[in-house]
Amino acid sequence: MKFFLLLSPLMFASSVMAQEAIRPDHAKIISPEHLEHGSVRFRLYAPDAKKVYLIGNISRFNKGDFDASEQPAPGVIPMRESEGIWEVRMDSLASDLYTYKFVVDGVEVVDPANVHVVRDVASVSNMVMVPGDAAGLYGVSDVPHGSVMTTWYRSAFNDNDRRLTIYLPSGYLGSDKSYPVLYLLHGMGGDETSWSQLGRAVEILDNLIAQGKAEPMIVVMPNGNMARNAAPGNSTLGLEQPDFYLPHTMDGVYERHFPEIVEFVDSNFRTLRDKNSRAVAGLSMGGFHSLYISAAYPDMFGYVGLFSAAIDPREFNSGVMPEVYSDRRAKVRRLFDEGVRLYWMGIGEDDFLYEANKKFRAELDADSIPYKYVETKGGHEWTNWRHYLSEYVPLLFR
């Protein structure tokens, strides 16, 4: 029996054959296609479409073979049609991980020729990795790999079980060694999957550790939305659609319950438990959480990282700010008085939080508090946060 041949026409007969009349053969379309010198060609078979555009964070680069006079808006890249295939080439892209989509007659489409998709808050996009340095850092390399676990901790404070993601470095399994721990926090609208999916934290850690540029460490990625116990689709709310704004966020509850996470991790994994073996860092809302958690528990973390961090608490309708957000200046001074090995801040020059960060730096300067500051191009985006993580991690636990 020719098993391979037999499978081919029959395996998907019920779904595919019914659709043949209207469905083109996407298998013949290669998209994205990597060309030399950081060029990438995108293609879509859509003979009945009137107009197709390329969008996504890749479109901000605006270099390629398209006619800019046909752009309806900056960052919306017109594609050209020939024999039913729409295409455009983007040129001189820096090595990095980009996201993109197509817009077909006004409808956002993920590329049917590219299965690599990722969710960012409430929308799904395709991923494309331009080869080079960043790809070597954000891609899966032929190096020893860590393990990634999703598990649930009991929160007595919230009276529920909450999901988190934990990275265990290569060597954790099959040894009895204990490791330092980085707590890595997501931004608003994110969850316990953000850093491992969009942030490429697993690949970054694997690669930096294998290159000898970072110490082997455990990385804990919790869920910072207190109105949810897990990411959309992984919670008891079922296949809910995510919201950017959730109630019960940045109201002090996450910070107050945070020791439960540390307690769970220290009880269930082989961790080093002194302050100089613990780091906390986060992006945007996660930077805000890192700032106030480290200040609230000055004995907990020896290393703090604020990536494009929100700095100031919001106004509370009650007019009463939670205690964890009050007296920031005095608490940060105390954190340094008790000894912190690294206070790291990174932000992009176009970030809408730039001014708030500048004022916070002035506050630190006025108090003669030492910190490390990295300013990059760009704004409030994952391109920067992957970069900041890659700069921050090598400074820890050495």
Next chain:
Amino acid sequence: MKFFLLLSPLMFASSVMAQEAIRPDHAKIISPEHLEHGSVRFRLYAPDAKKVYLIGNISRFNKGDFDASEQPAPGVIPMRESEGIWEVRMDSLASDLYTYKFVVDGVEVVDPANVHVVRDVASVSNMVMVPGDAAGLYGVSDVPHGSVMTTWYRSAFNDNDRRLTIYLPSGYLGSDKSYPVLYLLHGMGGDETSWSQLGRAVEILDNLIAQGKAEPMIVVMPNGNMARNAAPGNSTLGLEQPDFYLPHTMDGVYERHFPEIVEFVDSNFRTLRDKNSRAVAGLSMGGFHSLYISAAYPDMFGYVGLFSAAIDPREFNSGVMPEVYSDRRAKVRRLFDEGVRLYWMGIGEDDFLYEANKKFRAELDADSIPYKYVETKGGHEWTNWRHYLSEYVPLLFR
């Protein structure tokens, strides 16, 4: 500072504002929408589209408020347009997990209002769960949850590291108890993510264990494609596009290297290591692997499950069949002679492998070998495999 208000217009300014001219506000579209009595309404905002269809495994049911005379083919459901919104209602759906997509002017689109997507071999679809019994089994319930780890084992046989997924039941962390192990194998074109993503194995195990219907157990989900060391996007091949056919599959190599997986699991996790504490099961190609692995190592597994299994080896160009596939009948007889507690087979009446399974059953009957057989409606599809797993797991280790 009104932090919440400030975030709103600026957070995604660079990507969203540029696209406003051409991008509708998908947030206003609710899709899918669950109505009473197993009805689900699907919607897409596409004012410029000429024709929109609903496809996917949900479309096979062909009950709803559409005009069948407008169907270009069975299973392709026409949607109706009103004020730019296309919609269709599907009725009387059994409680289950379904996949769907839209076809917009000939282009396959995942629903922009639904972030829940899943990859099946080389295409990405949306998921929708119709409430009821199956949802209670395949959904995340408010019960104690197991942990899910992806890790890598060293294969000396293949001289590489290979990725696998492992489910650890609730109670594994924080105890020193040892557990029985189910090895759960995917089909052709699948990988180490198939059972946990498409197969809902994590939710099924959590729910059955919590209901007292299954013993707490470890579930190991390896990668059965010997030409790959991990799923697409997780391997050293980068963001490659998956193929249904891969070289180096069903050629005996996976079966011969399989003891390396068992050795890795027994060395790194708290397992019960006797044959009656080990089960193997798989779907399609994974059923084929389960058949020949259990027969090749009669001391390894006390429980065997063949879900819509491929039965017969393909013809080899060399004319020489690998030893692991030869003398099947004698080897299966020996497996039973040495004692196997359960030999379980399930298949759908429309499955293209139905006849091969029927012949295999006749072979077992002729040899007076006892097995448990379940025949269902439908064919070679995940709807059946999730069902078979839910029937098989309660029979293990009791």
